[in-house]
Amino acid sequence: MDVTHTLDAAALEQLLSAAVAAPSVHNSQPWRFRLRPETSTLEVRARSERALPAADPEGRALHISVGAAVLNLRTAARHHGWAAEVRLLPDPAAPDLLATVALSRSARPEPLRTAELFEAIRHRHTIRTPFTGETVPHAVLDELVLAAQAEGALLHLPDRQETERLLALTAEAERRNTTDPAHRDESRAWIQGPGSPPYGIPVTALGPQDASGHLPMRDFAAIRPAEHLPPAGFEAEPCIAVLTTAHDRPADWLRAGLALEHVLLAATVHQVRASMLHQAMEWPQLRWEARDPAQGPEHVQMLIRLGYGPEGTPTPRLPVSEVLDTDA
The missing domain is CATH 3.40.109.10 (NADH Oxidase)
Incomplete structure (x- = not known):
């Protein structure tokens, strides 16, 4: 089955909801996405207006933030049955295009522990409170x-x-x-x-x-x-x-x-x-x-x-509608 017939609005919402749950410097969420249906590819672009010129003048932390979102996107795609091929900086002429994720139907089983990693996306929160002091094995x-x-x-x-x-x-x-x-x-x-x-x-x-x-x-x-x-x-x-x-x-x-x-x-x-x-x-x-x-x-x-400590509470995220670019 062609992925373009199965990547409907609901599926796209699932993938991008996972992507935007990623951590970002100061929770700046410096990413935006666009689906190219003709190639079943999701583009991941930087949002320069979310840059931190004092703390991150070169954009290093911004790139790390976007990379984290790409990992979540890849994990969610694999969990929902797609193979996901990630390319970093695919077009030198488009410096804000930081990654693409090409989707195709996968007949192979999920990579080891994908289901556990996908489930962890909604439980991962940055903790700013004390830990118990228990040693991590x-x-x-x-x-x-x-x-x-x-x-x-x-x-x-x-x-x-x-x-x-x-x-x-x-x-x-x-x-x-x-x-x-x-x-x-x-x-x-x-x-x-x-x-x-x-x-x-x-x-x-x-x-x-x-x-x-x-x-x-x-x-x-x-x-x-x-x-x-x-x-x-x-x-x-x-x-x-x-x-x-x-x-x-x-x-x-x-x-x-x-x-x-x-x-x-x-x-x-x-x-x-x-x-x-x-x-x-x-x-x-x-x-x-x-x-x-x-x-x-x-x-x-x-x-x-x-x-070790409590799970913590999530910080707010922009809705998918505000991070997804669509053609007019």
């Missing part, structure tokens, strides 16, 4: 390493000394983010109150700061005391994973996004929660210093905090 961490490798990236699990070094870099970046006017104002601008558009960070999703000062969580409120939650006790020995790529080009940023979401979904399957420590990635010198020379000339794309 080595077998689960090994699975997360393989998830990153499947997308062309690497996931490292630093020892305690290296973790402390990375936390110190993150703390310095957080200090800069809250004292530099451009970064501080941009971060605050993405906080959304009641009745705001369904993107950005709702006030209700802001997390507390670590009472001990050891774990530098992002302070979106940035010296607005009225929006601060009381400090809380976070885990004493955070489990931090480091997502890296061999190169640092736009295609690598997209692969990092695919890998990030694959890791997050695999973690969610095991009820492991996650939050992103991205602050040091927003300052070129600190990002460079986040590299571990023992791992070779790799480029750090994200620090991921892993642990």
Whole structure:
């Protein structure tokens, strides 16, 4: 059966609802989609108006965000019975076209664990609250390493000394983010109150700061005391994973996004929660210093905090009708 006869409006809604559930920097949702029915291809484009010029001047985090959406789209397509061929940056003449996903009916069984990963999409939420401190088993961490490798990236699990070094870099970046006017104002601008558009960070999703000062969580409120939650006790020995790529080009940023979401979904399957420590990635010198020379000339794309705790609540997403381009 031709896919163009089965990819109806309801099926398209299912695929794109999964795609837009992906995480994005400041929940900016910097993506839009278009279906090319003549080739059964979904185009994934960047929304430049959702860029963060202070925190992400090169668009690296934007590409990672879009890559995460592509991973969800591919997972949903496979779950619903399509083969999904992803091409990154397919047209040099269209720099905003970051990926295409070509769909065809698949006679092959779903890739291993696709159903579990698809189910995890609706349960994956960024957690900004303390974890229990329970240790994540080595077998689960090994699975997360393989998830990153499947997308062309690497996931490292630093020892305690290296973790402390990375936390110190993150703390310095957080200090800069809250004292530099451009970064501080941009971060605050993405906080959304009641009745705001369904993107950005709702006030209700802001997390507390670590009472001990050891774990530098992002302070979106940035010296607005009225929006601060009381400090809380976070885990004493955070489990931090480091997502890296061999190169640092736009295609690598997209692969990092695919890998990030694959890791997050695999973690969610095991009820492991996650939050992103991205602050040091927003300052070129600190990002460079986040590299571990023992791992070779790799480029750090994200620090991921892993642990156990409540599932958390979803942040709002734009409806499919507002991210799907249609021909007039």
